[in-house]
Amino acid sequence: MEGPRSPREAELPHVLDFLTKNLRSEAPWSIAAEYPTALTSNNIHNMRIIADEDRVVSHAVMKPLIIKSPHVIYKVGAIGSVVTDDKHRGQGLSTQIINDCLKSATEQSCDIAILWTDLFDFYRRMGFELAGSEISFVIEENFDVPPINLRFSTDPKVSPDAIYRLYSSHSVNSVRTIEETRKFLAIPETKVYTAWEPNGQLAAYAIEGKGIDLGGYIHEWGGSVSKLMALFSFIRVQKNQPFTVICPRHATNLIEQMQRKPVTMNQGFLGMIKLVNFDQLAAKIKRAFRAEGVSDIVLEKHPDHFLFGIGQDLYTINNETDMVRLLFGPIDYRAIGIFKEETVQKFEKIFPLALWIWGWDSI
Template identity: 80%
Template sequence: MEGPRSPNEAELPHVLEFLNQKLRNEAPWSIAAEYPTAFNRNNLHNMRIIADEGKVLSHAVLKPLIIKSPHVIFKVGAIGSVVTHDEHRGQGLSTQIVKDCLKMATEQSCDIAILWTDLFDFYRRMGFELAGNEVSFVIEEEFEANNEGLRFSTDPRVSPDAIYRLYSSHSINSVRTIEETKKFLSIPQTKVYTAWESNGQLAAYAIEGKGIDLGGYLHEWGGSVSKLMALFSFIRMQKGQPVTVICPRHATNLIQQLEKLPVTKNHGFLGMIKLVNFDQLSAKIKRAFRAEGVADIVLEKHPTQYVFGIGTDLYTINKETDMVRLLFGPVDYRAMDMFKPETLDKLEKILPLPLWIWGWDSI
């Protein structure tokens, strides 16, 4: 048995065959079509396998992302497609391979690692914790919105440049290229909804579905709030059934408009997050606070605990997973009565960190 290691180029077809059998057995497409930026030769060095006599036994992939936000530029290591052959489960192979992905994430200067799973206890043993914020709205009924003279379309043949232009206007997004946007638009089971100005300019877009995942979920969208609401109205009418819009918590204007509709609102987590380069992340956070005029921010890691606060108003945190939830949410500082009111006012200039990862970037 050898590994964890990256597969060589000649092994890539065999790795994809293993993943298709284990994770996409009933899909008529390859998993590489669903995750075109993760499963390609340019990311081969971030794929990890454990093999025995040429047979793949276990796999995971790391996809580094650069996430821009108003205060901090994060480097995030997204981990996905973690799977072990049925006959070799219970031997610790998945644990080995995930830990190797974390080692790579550390070596590649990622601040944090993130993954999406329902195996919470398994990943908690490796230091991951549910954190971050996600708000979803199930639009239960059709509704009217001012269409502002827009033309709506379900034609998937949309210029990647036009999508990229609106995507780039988000205050928090991952760094993408137009070529990557083109690949994302080609993912199987992707439905593209668009709204167009009378002059032919793209005004808003929304993306539903991603391979076998996210059917019925609008997981990527862009445009002004009024144009998006008009587009959501069109989508709900077109589908003739409820549709769910996934939002970051910082999309306050859109959230306020959606809350006026007959919707079911749900609060969730962004994913399972683990700190991998705390000192690097801490330095970024401290710079962000200083830029806001808060020079006495304390965010330190000691051998057995973390110390966090402003000036002499400090709080001691014993578990790394608690630190994750304090930095990225959903911990409510005020409800926990952790700090003085004036300290809370300063902390809330930056925290919780507004991290968001759009649907196309999940792996």
């Protein structure tokens, strides 16, 4: 066995063939078409393989993302396309691959790592934990909205510049380029729904699907709440069947409007998150609290525990996974009843940390 290591440039086509065969065997496209910014020669240094006599038997990829939020700018190592050949399973190869991705994330100064999976116990053994928040709304019936002068379209030929303009208005988003937006729009099975002003300006957009994933899910959207609601109403009529809108917890105005409609609301997790560089993240959090007038936040890592609190109101946290859920949610500080009310009020200026990764960035 050789690796984990990055593929050589000449090996990239073989790696993509391995991934397509194992993860997209029934799709008429290469898996690289679904992940045009992760499974590419530009990110080959973040791909990891284990080879057996020049044959790829295990793979994972890490894609660094810069996530902007009102309080913190994160560097996140998103991990995906984790697969081991059937004949080589049970040998710990996936664990080796993931740990090497985490090493790379650490070397590239990522604050946290995140991945999306249903193999919770497997990844918990490597320090990942379900954390963060995701709100989803299943729109089950048609619903009316106040009259609004918009033109709706399902034409996928939309200017990446127009999409990028609305996307950039989100308070929490990953740093993208217009060219990356162009590549995302070309992902197979991507459905684009748009609403246009009378003057021809894009007013709102919604993206459904990403290759074989996220069919029936609106995982990207942009525009004002009133125009998005009108667009969602149009989508429901067009599809003539239920679909789901995914949104972050901090999208409070949209959540309030959705709850007034015939929908089913579900609360879930953003993904499985692991702390990669706690001291670096803690320094960012402390700066955010100082900007809010809270100078005595305590956030320290010791050899066998974490110390967390404000002033003298401190709590010892023994597990890193508990720390993740305290920082990013969904733990409710009031519900656990260990901090004073004045401490909770100060926490709520920043916590839970606003973190959201839009569907096109998931790998």
